[in-house]
Amino acid sequence: MLMIGPRAGLLLSLALCAWATPVQALDVATAKRRIDHNLDQSYPDILRLYADIHAHPELGFQETRTATLLAAQMRKLGFTVTEHVGGTGVVAIVRNGPGPTVLVRTELDALPMEEKTGLPYASRVQADYRGQPSFVAHSCGHDIHMASWVGTARSLMAMKDRWQGTLMFIAQPAEETVGGAQAMLKDGLFERFPKPDYGFALHTGPYAAGQVLYRAGVLTSNVDSIAITFKGRGGHGSSPDKAIDPVLVAARFIVEVQSVVSRDKNPQLPGVVTIGAIQGGTAGNIIPDEVRVEGTIRNYDPQVRAKLVAGVERVARAAAMMAGAPEPDIKIGDGSDSVVNEPDLTDRTAAVFREAFGPNAIPKTDFISASEDYSAYAAAGVSHSLFFEIGIYDSARVQAAKNGGPPLPFNHSPYYASAPEPTIRTGVEAMTLAVLNILGN
Template sequence: MLTHAPTLALRSLAAAAFLAFGAGAQAQPVASAQAPAIMSLVESMYPRLDTLYKDLHAHPELAFKETRTAAKLAAEMRAIGFEVTEKVGGTGVVALYRNGPGPVVMVRTDMDGLPMEEKTGLPYASQARTDWGGRDSFVAHSCGHDIHMASWLGTARALVALKDQWKGTLMFIGQPAEETVSGAKAMLADGLFTRFPKPDAAFALHTAPTPHGTVGYGIGISSSNSDALEIVFRGRGGHGSRPHTTIDPIVIAARFVTDVQTVVSREKDPAEFGVVTIGAIQGGTAGNIIPDTVTLRGTIRSYKPQVRDKLLDGVRRMAMAAATTSGAPEPVVKLVPGGEALVNDEAVVTRAATALKQALGAAHVVQTTAPSTGSEDFSAFINAGVPSMYFTIGVLDARDIAASAQPGGKPLARNHSPFFAPVPEPSIKTGVHAMTVAVLSALASK
């Protein structure tokens, strides 16, 4: 494990910063004399980024409700010198910085939090609450989008400070509703690539439960398809002491939760990735009342279209079978398409990975061997015809990761855990460095 990864990453990046922006012959190096200035720049901006990060962390907002967050990002980008347009696709932000003729390079950050309670105990932990689907809910940045936003702003500052080293147009977007895999589509539908320049390349990063100071990347398929399910099982309510006079939807729902897993274990090729997870069950008001309905919500993940189709069909069949077995009315089944599998562009990734390895050190930039099982609607921009790279940055202490792997070790708090707590400074600094290098590799590609 890279216990001292952040220090090594920053030193190696300072020493080799921007010496090579890509593998192509057209890439133009920056003199090594710039390295001390770059290091000074990152160090000088960090206190501002730290304050911003902790403010965003303490004030998360849910999908399409990111009004405070978007306003803060917009104000920061205007102060840097970007032309800013707000309310694109609802609460989205588009910021442009034109620096002569050259490629248009897009950098995406997501802005939304999750409807869950934070339990980290950090002094800047979120206490925010809001309405979520008609009920009161906590809100937390338990997926690291606050790290993304701080890195995004730091990258914008670094690139503008280095504007004499590149030509082209920066297109920085703050995307709403990534967690509901709907914000990218909303921005595209609102004219993202018609009202504004269509990028020649695009980048996005995401936190990962790996050692801070490290970067992970893949070529080709890098995330899963995502579909949401909502099923309402209908029964006939009554007194808990007389179940024979009712049709109990809780029993039906419980049967479905168990039976639907046979689609994964017995119908899908075991060599292919596919997951059906039920994340929420809502029904009933008291222990002695059998309710009329029970609602289940969940997620379906896959890589390949044929596996996706099999899982969707299986969910429908199993829901119908569970209801029919109990003599219940037909259930209401909603399967909502989400994000498509994300496919990284080989040329963009190869060029950026070469630059990243030279900047951070090859030991700290690792190509993954398998796609993520998570989903990401950054794929919508790729499917709109933009060659892109989506990569990860580690955000945890390597010592904690190593300790969790020992027998009896404390389980690691990963993304979407109420205890997920990135280490801010090395994570954000690595995010700024890595994204700046990646963007420069694309700006130097033409």
């Protein structure tokens, strides 16, 4: 028989009571009031940060200025900050007693494209992209994500009396090229720092500002990149019989590869093959030696993914064979898997969103056709994970588009521009509430 003294028995009883005490539900209304109060004081600084980031975008793995800016913000808040994780990534940790570890991710990078929004703080930045100068723009919303990320950190640090556990805020490079998450993981993200129990990320979308959208289960698509070099034999444009024309081979491939989608794939399952770039030749009367095409494969099902990849390779080889051309160089790179939201965490967080945002908390019925390497963190063990969206456009503009007016620019459009207020506020409110719902008591 185990004998214990009165003091030990009391401590054991207290421990058992603490273990058995159910987690207290988050007082959403009170928490949201505190978040808004804190935001009212810090919002001018957050807006200035947003405009600065928007005006100074950087491409993947080149985000040195952006990373330094965010690292400085987090140090001021009291986080322990490590820079250069996975290249330009930032990891900021703060511990506030015992409890779970919660990851909150943002992205640092922008896109190689010219901005045409006309905003007073629009980007005019140019940078090297594949050896050529290119304009750079935050045309996917990562500027909003970063501002919301910093705002969430500010809110949580101002409410340390309301939560216990560890915050792990990460700023990831190169999301647009779906390489940044893997780079951070390969650099020991979950070995050098606490492995998260929960993970959250948000993304802007072409919806009304103030809306928060969520979906349990599969959310984004699998993605694989296509890079094929078709080889020929150069010659004079007037004598194609003395050459092998890789432009014709590439053109035939671009048209015929769509038969993989229309004929090989189950028509009830989504799947897309898009060729977005073709480079080759120097003049209209010269048949070049080679032509390079680049594209993307998107889908939501592993079997569809395998079938599309195999079909692209088959059509590329067949197009070359029909012209008597050499075997093409085919590179279909592993991109990223679908983001899959854990149903239990989605339901738990959605209940908070509905209470906080009312009819602006909207369950999604469809998939997101784009892809996200946030899925890499779940694959590395963050199984309790939720990725949600927030809207960016004035509600009147959204309604006008629904009534047949000008369509809303989608992510990656040169005209894609958020309304900072209330978009950033909504991002901070939603993310802070999601974290408090895990760590709060």
